[in-house]
Every structure is written in C-alpha cells, then in structure tokens.
Amino acid sequence: MSDAQPTDFDPVEPNTGEGFEPVEVFPESDDFDLRPGADSCYKCSVCDTNCPVAEVDDDFPGPKFQGPEQWRLKQTDDDYEIDDSVMSCSNCMRCDSACPSGVPLSQMHNTARGEYVEEQMDKLSVEYVRNRILSNYRLSASIASKVPRLANFAMNFGPARWVMEKTMGVTSERDFPEFAQQTFREWWAARGGADASRANAVESRERRGEPADADKKVAYFHGCYSNYNTPDVGKAMVHVFEHFGYEVVAPEQKCSGTPMFANGMLDDARRHAEVNVSSMSDLVDQGYDAIASCTSCSMALRQEYPELFDIDGIEKVASNTFEAIEYLRIHEDVKGEIESAEVSGELAQEFAYHAPCHARNQGLERQAVELFRDLDGVGVEDVGDSCSGISGTYGWKEEKYEKSMEIGDEMFEHMEHAEGETGMTECPTCAMQMEHGTGYEIRHPLELVEAAVVE
Amino acid sequence: MASTPHIAVIGGGSTGVGIARDLAMRGLDVTLVEQGNLTHGTTGRMHGLLHSGGRYAVSDQASATECIEENRVLRDIASHCVEMTGGMFVKRPEDSEEYFQEKLQGCKECGIPADVVSGAEARQMEPHLAKDVEKAITVPDGAIDPFRLVVANAASAQEHGARIETHSKVTDLLVEDDEVVGLEVEHASGPGKRVHGTEGGTEEIRADYVVNATGAWAGRIGDMADLDIAVRPSKGVMTIMNIRQVDTVINRCRPKGDADIVVPHETTAILGTTDEEVEDPEDYPEEQWEVDLMIETLSELIPMLEEARTIRSFWGVRPLYEPPDVGSEDPTDITRDFFLLDHDERDDLPGMTSIVGGKFTTYRMMGEQISDHVCGKFGIDAECRTADEPLPGSEDFSVLRDYMDEFGLRSPIGRRSVERLGSRADEVLKTEGPNPTVCECEGVTRAEIQDAISQSGSDLNAVRIRTRASMGNCQGGICTHRMASELHGEYDEGIVREAWDELLQERWKGQRHALWGEQLSQAALNYALHATTQNRDNDPAGGDPVDFAAFDSGVDHTDDSGTADVAADGGKPDGD
Ligand SMILES: Cc1cc2nc3c(=O)[nH]c(=O)nc-3n(C[C@H](O)[C@H](O)[C@H](O)COP(=O)(O)OP(=O)(O)OC[C@H]3O[C@@H](n4cnc5c(N)ncnc54)[C@H](O)[C@@H]3O)c2cc1C
Ligand code: SF4
Numbered sequence A: 001m002s003d004a005q006p007t008d009f010d011p012v013e014p015n016t017g018e019g020f021e022p023v024e025v026f027p028e029s030d031d032f033d034l035r036p037g038a039d040s041c042y043k044c045s046v047c048d049t050n051c052p053v054a055e056v057d058d059d060f061p062g063p064k065f066q067g068p069e070q071w072r073l074k075q076t077d078d079d080y081e082i083d084d085s086v087m088s089c090s091n092c093m094r095c096d097s098a099c100p101s102g103v104p105l106s107q108m109h110n111t112a113r114g115e116y117v118e119e120q121m122d123k124l125s126v127e128y129v130r131n132r133i134l135s136n137y138r139l140s141a142s143i144a145s146k147v148p149r150l151a152n153f154a155m156n157f158g159p160a161r162w163v164m165e166k167t168m169g170v171t172s173e174r175d176f177p178e179f180a181q182q183t184f185r186e187w188w189a190a191r192g193g194a195d196a197s198r199a200n201a202v203e204s205r206e207r208r209g210e211p212a213d214a215d216k217k218v219a220y221f222h223g224c225y226s227n228y229n230t231p232d233v234g235k236a237m238v239h240v241f242e243h244f245g246y247e248v249v250a251p252e253q254k255c256s257g258t259p260m261f262a263n264g265m266l267d268d269a270r271r272h273a274e275v276n277v278s279s280m281s282d283l284v285d286q287g288y289d290a291i292a293s294c295t296s297c298s299m300a301l302r303q304e305y306p307e308l309f310d311i312d313g314i315e316k317v318a319s320n321t322f323e324a325i326e327y328l329r330i331h332e333d334v335k336g337e338i339e340s341a342e343v344s345g346e347l348a349q350e351f352a353y354h355a356p357c358h359a360r361n362q363g364l365e366r367q368a369v370e371l372f373r374d375l376d377g378v379g380v381e382d383v384g385d386s387c388s389g390i391s392g393t394y395g396w397k398e399e400k401y402e403k404s405m406e407i408g409d410e411m412f413e414h415m416e417h418a419e420g421e422t423g424m425t426e427c428p429t430c431a432m433q434m435e436h437g438t439g440y441e442i443r444h445p446l447e448l449v450e451a452a453v454v455e
Numbered sequence B: 001m002a003s004t005p006h007i008a009v010i011g012g013g014s015t016g017v018g019i020a021r022d023l024a025m026r027g028l029d030v031t032l033v034e035q036g037n038l039t040h041g042t043t044g045r046m047h048g049l050l051h052s053g054g055r056y057a058v059s060d061q062a063s064a065t066e067c068i069e070e071n072r073v074l075r076d077i078a079s080h081c082v083e084m085t086g087g088m089f090v091k092r093p094e095d096s097e098e099y100f101q102e103k104l105q106g107c108k109e110c111g112i113p114a115d116v117v118s119g120a121e122a123r124q125m126e127p128h129l130a131k132d133v134e135k136a137i138t139v140p141d142g143a144i145d146p147f148r149l150v151v152a153n154a155a156s157a158q159e160h161g162a163r164i165e166t167h168s169k170v171t172d173l174l175v176e177d178d179e180v181v182g183l184e185v186e187h188a189s190g191p192g193k194r195v196h197g198t199e200g201g202t203e204e205i206r207a208d209y210v211v212n213a214t215g216a217w218a219g220r221i222g223d224m225a226d227l228d229i230a231v232r233p234s235k236g237v238m239t240i241m242n243i244r245q246v247d248t249v250i251n252r253c254r255p256k257g258d259a260d261i262v263v264p265h266e267t268t269a270i271l272g273t274t275d276e277e278v279e280d281p282e283d284y285p286e287e288q289w290e291v292d293l294m295i296e297t298l299s300e301l302i303p304m305l306e307e308a309r310t311i312r313s314f315w316g317v318r319p320l321y322e323p324p325d326v327g328s329e330d331p332t333d334i335t336r337d338f339f340l341l342d343h344d345e346r347d348d349l350p351g352m353t354s355i356v357g358g359k360f361t362t363y364r365m366m367g368e369q370i371s372d373h374v375c376g377k378f379g380i381d382a383e384c385r386t387a388d389e390p391l392p393g394s395e396d397f398s399v400l401r402d403y404m405d406e407f408g409l410r411s412p413i414g415r416r417s418v419e420r421l422g423s424r425a426d427e428v429l430k431t432e433g434p435n436p437t438v439c440e441c442e443g444v445t446r447a448e449i450q451d452a453i454s455q456s457g458s459d460l461n462a463v464r465i466r467t468r469a470s471m472g473n474c475q476g477g478i479c480t481h482r483m484a485s486e487l488h489g490e491y492d493e494g495i496v497r498e499a500w501d502e503l504l505q506e507r508w509k510g511q512r513h514a515l516w517g518e519q520l521s522q523a524a525l526n527y528a529l530h531a532t533t534q535n536r537d538n539d540p541a542g543g544d545p546v547d548f549a550a551f552d553s554g555v556d557h558t559d560d561s562g563t564a565d566v567a568a569d570g571g572k573p574d575g576d
C-alpha cells in the first residue's frame, strides 16, 4: 500500500467546494493574453476549409473571422460588440488542429462566446434560457434520474416535445436519451466504493504477478452521461482498470463544462470546473491520474480549463488527465492481451467506428481501430474523418437541427457502407447522432475491451 | 476688391491642405498641386500622435502650448480621425527623477492636464508595461489618422470651390518682372482624378499668390527662383506592430533619445522613432539596425514587443527649419516650431511665401496664420472658421449604432467602417447590391472601396489611404487583387493591371524591414499565393492586354443534350 494515502480519506465524500477563492474569468493578467496567438495568423484560410459548420452554413463566417480577425478588429475599444455568429460555432475544435500556425482558435471562440453571452445576450430571451438548460444537462439529468421511468416517458412524450420545440427551440426530431434505472454512482456506492475497488485491484495484481502494493491508482472522471445514461460504460471502465490492477476512485465531480463552453456559459462552467479541479488536484497530489471515458471531458480538463480559467492546481490536473484507452495503451500491454483474446456473444460484431472531433484533437482518432485490429470475433471499420455534426448541444437546437444532419450525412453514409449494424465511438453525443442517423446501436470501446479481457 | 484672388498652394501634406481649406472657406480661389498622392510626403510617413504637448513641455514650451490648444480643436473638428487614447510618460528606475519633476511642472505651466500615477496604477491601465516601471505622468495624448485627416481637409476645400490636383508636379515657378506669378505643372495622368496610363501634360497655372507648403522639399521650390530656403531634413524610422500591445500612448520620460514612444493606431501599434539629418528628402538609406535598435530599446518599456510580430517599417523626414543664425549641431535641438518666410520681405521677391517646420498636430493653426498673412496681402478681412466647422465626416454623429441591422454587416466590421467614415457612413454604406468584405484584416467592404475610387480614380494607393484596405496583417496578400477587381467596369484591363502593380510594389516595399518570424511566413505565403494563383511572379501576358476574345466561351449549358465531356475541374463529369 502506498503510504501517501491517509486512512480516513474517502474520495466519495462530497467536496462542498467551500474554501474556494472565486477568481475572475478574465483577470487583468497576461496569462490569457491572446496577442501572441493573434500574431500567429497569416490568413491562409485552412481553418475555414476544415470547419464543418462553415461547409453547410453560408451565414457562418468561419473560424478565421471568428477567431483572429474579430479579435484584432475589436481590440481598439472596450465597447466593441462580438458578432452574434459566434453562437453558430459548434466548438468542435477542428479549426484548432487544422491551423498550421498554432493559432489558439477555440480559445478565441470560447472567450468571444463567453463575452457575447455575458454582455450582449438578453438573459430573458428564449435562446438564452434554452442554451442554459441544454448546457446544464447535469442538472436536468440529476432530477430526471430520480424518477427515470417517468422522465423517459415524459421527455419523449409527443405533445410535450412539440411544446418544447415551439417555446424553447429544442428540436422535436431527436429522442431524448434514456435515463438508467440505476446511476453509475449508485452502482458504485452499492458495490462498496473505493474500498471494494482496492480489494479487486490487489487481487488482480496477485493474479498478474505484480506486487500487491503496486502504485497503480486512478481517479475516474465519469462525467454526466455515463453516470445518468450509460452506466455500462462506467462499469466497463472500472472493470477494465481493476483487471489491469488499478484501484479506482470516483471523486466528487460536476459537469466537465463542455456544453457550457459551446454555449458561452463561462460562469457556469467555471463553477463546475472549480469543484472538479479541487477534487482532482487533491488526488493528483496523492499520485492518482485522472481518467475520463468521454473524449470531450478529457479535452475540457486538459485544454479548455487551463486556457480559460485560473484555478489553483489547474495545470497539474491538466497534465495528469488522460482518456481511458489512451492511458492503458501507454501503461499496459492492452493490445497484447486483446490479440490473444476472443469475443463471442453480444459484442461479436462488425463495428462502424467514428472518431469524435475532440478525440482527434487529442491525437486519439486511430486508437480504437489499432487496438481491436487483431481481436478475434470482431471487426472495426473507421468511417472517415468527417464530423458527426451534433457537437454536443448544437444539434439539439431547433434552428441548427437541419445543418447538424447535413454535416452528419457523410458519416451516416459511411456507416451504411460499413459492414455490420453497430456503431462505436468514445463520445456520448456523437453516439446519439450516430444512432439518430442510422438506427444502429452504439457502443463504447471500453465495453469491447471489457468483453475481450475481463472474464 | 474687384475679383477674387487666386492662390496656388504647392504641397498636398497636412500643411498644404490645411491652408487650402482655410483660404477656400474664406472665399478665395484656391488651386492645390501635389506631385504624388495626398500625404505623399512626410504627412504619410509620420507617427500619428496627436500631441498633448507633453513631449515639448520641458524643452520647447511655445510648441507645447500650441499643441494642447490644437489637440482640443482637432478632437472637436476631426473626431472621426482622432482616437483619444490618453498618454503616459513612464519612468524606469534608471530615468532621472529630476527630469520627471521638470516634465510634470512643464505640463502644468503649459496648461496640459497631467497627473502622476504609481507604477501599479500604470500597469493596471496598461498590463504589458514593464514590471519595474516606477511611475508615470498621464497626459491627453491621442492617436490621429493623417490620411483621413488630409483627405477630409481636401474634400472640404473642394466643397468650398478649391481645385485639388494630385500627381501634378511643380516643375518651375513663373517669375515675371521680379514677381512670382504662377506655376508650371506637369500632370502625370492628366488633370482631375488619377487614371493610370492617361497622357499627362504641362499646364501653366497663373496665380495672384503662391504658397510653398512643400515641407522637406521647400528648398527645391526655392531653388526654382534662386531663393535659399535652408530646410534641414531629418529622418526617423517607425515600425508597425501587427496588433496593439498598448491602448494608450506610451512615452519614455527622459530628456531626449531615440525609440521612446509607442502609439496605438487603429488595429496596430507604431513604434518610433529616430532623428538623423539627411541630405536628400527622397533618397536616404533605410537600415535594418535602426529597426532593431528601436524594438530593443522599446522592449525596456513593453517587454512583449521583443517577441511580437511587426508588419512593416517606414521612414519619414522631418521638415526642420531653423533661422540661419541659430546653428544647432544635433537635429533634436532644432525647434519644432514653424516659420513663415515672406519672400518679399526676406528676398525682395513678391508673390510667394514659404511655410516651413512645424508639426502635424498644429497644421490647422499654421494654415490659419498663413491664410491671415495672404488675406492681409489682398486687404481681405475674412474670419478664420476652420477651428469651428467640423470636417466632412466629423459632423454631429455617434458611432454606437446597430450596424449589423442597418448595413447588413458583421458587427466589428460595421463598427470599424463607421469609425472610419464618421458621419459619411450612411451615404457610403447604404448600397443597393451585395457588400462583401474586400479587406478582411481591416474589415473594409466593397462600398467603402467604391466610395474611395469615386474620389480618387484608378489609384489604388489612394484607395488604400482612404480606407486602410491592404494595411492589415497580411499586407495585401489576400485583398490586392480584389481591390483591383473593384476597378473593373469603369476602367479597362491595362489600367487595372498598372494600378494593381503599383499597389503591390508599395506593399512589398514596407515589408522589407519586417521579414522575420511571422511576417516572413506571411510574405512567403503571399508570394506563393500571388505566384501560383495570379501569375504575379512571371505573367505570361507580360502586361500586354489579354485578348479575351481568343478564348472559347466554354460549354454551352443551355444545350441540354449533355454532350460536354469535361467537368470544370478537368475530370469527367460522371467520374468520382
Ligand atoms: C518620423 C516622423 C514622425 C513624426 N511624428 C509626428 C507626430 O506623431 N505628430 C505630429 O504632430 N507630427 C509628427 N511629425 C511631423 C509631421 O509629420 C510633419 O511636420 C508634417 O507632416 C509636415 O507636413 P507638410 O505638409 O508640411 O509636409 P509634407 O507632408 O512633406 O508635404 C509636402 C508635400 O509637398 C509635395 N511636393 C514636394 N515637392 C513638390 C513639387 N515640386 N510639386 C508638387 N508637390 C510637391 C510633397 O510630395 C509632399 O506631399 C513627424 C515627422 C517625422 C519625420
Ligand atoms: S470550433 Fe468547429 S465549428 Fe467552431 S469555428 Fe472551429 S471548426 Fe468551425
């Protein structure tokens, strides 16, 4: 046992978030200075040609205008307004990785969007209220999951959806995701929390011939979706990590902030980030690494947090955050174990795999294809590098629905072409879009790893 | 007087147009001739500081007092050319405390509002100031756009009946019976608006009086009538940064020295400057070390400049003058004041006065004095109104409007256009057809370009100074061909090519001293773009008009038999 861990420490114990120094989103410091970033743009327009929204939306001026150009034009005066087109950016961050010159485009968009919402958007407008509700998915989900059956019925009840579209601008074309009967956290607590996980990990280590006190421990950032909607993904994560000898803790956490960035709700995002950073940084100090199963959550913790907020411990958390499979591929011979495994039963399928944009940004777009290449009983086909089009809350907006589906067309088509009728992706909202466009059932790579290596 | 006197003004810099406007408003007949564009001389190559007078508050209090007076006047009459940024004189630990106190005292004596702020307060206003800046004096410095100001003065003069001729060079003074009676002028492209490739011609412009407002060139005009006007041209370098590192004018608080000021100007910040006497105002060396030295020295005040992107550098020559008996060694010691040289009194040659020295900020006052002087010659008792009547564009108006809705423009683009156009915004931006953005870096739309073309003809450099198009970070990489296309329709291909060439040349010239780091990447991209998509490296047409009629007219799409077998991209229409 590592002696860094105090015996009375229970990471499941809620962290109240007290003792936090509130910080300004845009403090007068040069930490968030976008000047050097604006200097880097040489107008090549590569970002524009990579933007999925600009491709389908002629009114959207594209990332070059949205980012460096607008930033530079409005420098001269404090009361310059942000162009409202910034609300059409879906925050897919493709422009970030497209730029050959390292311009921090998504940071510029996020900053501009935050400013727009804070200063120019009517706080009583339907759009604001709708965006606020959509981006605070965690709140709705936590209420709904208290009464999952009722919620599942009510949320997809025709007349109610019609009213939602007409009054709030939430498209009635989509089905709301189902809420699980038991959340991940309920399952986790019932299972015995961190203590149970430690016992399982020790058992695995013995089986694997590793020292019982090996320093292998991770803090799981499950995010909202695997908690309320797809606890199977969370369970798979726990099972897989325990299998490789890791003790898992599930610290107190809130929304990663991804939907809030995309809607410019930076105040909300910061409040949540403070809690997340606080609990994660305590654990990082004790030798834990932070693991997310959702690529947008890992993106938020790694990149957006330090770009947008100044919170104690934020850099430390950012540099110790990993996506689950990425982490295993770094530290374990997961590919070796998978090669000698075989999958039969429910998951012995041909999968159409879509790499989420945010996975792409972290360089993870090939991991699933590479990992499962030699797994007997399954096939994984990459459906190409297009964007799924939903980008979190974007595709839920009534006025964006059509465009979202137009962006997704290429992916749908490739999915249809691929063998098999099951999809695979790391991102929960991409999964919704894949399912919506093709009717396929969508699985998470961790579920397949679980099926392959965990007996 | 029986007939209205006709006054010829030589020089289309701030001084010349200031005089032309004043005289025209007093009812005189005025013709102004300028050898290049408006602002071709020093006025187009200056720093853009609307002086509070603080810089002269210790060494030259007469100039300082004039500056603060005119500073107030220009804020009023030229609001669309001025940005009141405020300014500071900052003191570093090694700068003299005694001088700091003298500066403060000097400002008070000259009526310049000045307050001391601590280093921390200064950094709160300007976060990028060096951490060891100890304190600062705040003054009402501002930024002023010399191009817009000069164009507005010329437009106002024209409204009052003046004739303004650009690209018209004075080649001789007409002297008859020991009196100056007019000018001999060579038009580069005929009188009126500039049209490239148009035959010029020589014109004799007879005048009742001539005003020589040619700044650093004043001696040359003097030579034409054997007059000795000893202007001492002194060069200074300025470097333009891609973005604003500061939003206030930052001066270094020390007696004198090179590289001691940063002026935020539009989307950029301009670093300056140096002071070195040169022989010839048109031909002097421009050296890289001057730029390097300036960036290095100013980084002591604003450390981030060291790494920041510069987009170009340019040099200007000050038209310094001092009466022959003073004999200063160092050009920085020469007064910044201006002088009227009445050649009748001075050289027994009636009919002409030269105005030399001075600075941009006091251009209006210079115009007023010389207009008084000229009116005096003709016994005209007309009042000067230039201090009260706003310039075209600065009439009563507010920039805070909803441009997006009004003009269908994206908000920061609409906002910038309206800031540039001032009260002319409605007139220019309300157009019938689509109004796309032509210059993306500076947010200039087609309507503004067309407005400028209607003022200045086929001259794209004149369009540039009116609109700022091609003056942003890509330095014309993305927009020069678009600007040239805007000439189409009114002008034919040969003219468009020539205008386009001239603009490109001008844009490259200033980048020669900025070719490292990001601007080098930009230049490489521009070169590749222009070479590969526009044949700019080696145009097979070689400047000769292209025989467009020799090309076939392409596939006839009205014919629906579907016989065309080649798609626009060169592939088969049904292939993938
Ligand atoms: C580096 C530098 C920085 C400066 N910064 C500032 C500042 O920040 N603030 C400020 O207030 N002042 C500043 N000044 C001073 C200011 O720029 C000048 O005093 C002012 O612009 C002079 O204007 P002008 O009209 O007298 O001369 P010019 O602008 O030089 O005008 C003279 C014109 O005469 C024309 N001409 C010459 N010969 C002929 C001919 N034969 N026929 C027809 N036309 C002819 C020229 O082409 C030229 O356009 C600066 C000067 C320099 C050099
Ligand atoms: S984040 Fe995505 S949608 Fe937004 S500008 Fe960039 S590429 Fe376009």
Ligand code: SF4
Pocket (backbone or CB within 6 Å): A040, A041, A042, A043, A044, A045, A046, A047, A048, A063, A064, A067, A068, A098, A099, A100, A101, A102, A103, A105
């Ligand atoms: S890709 Fe990068 S350098 Fe190119 S235009 Fe976009 S932001 Fe500028």
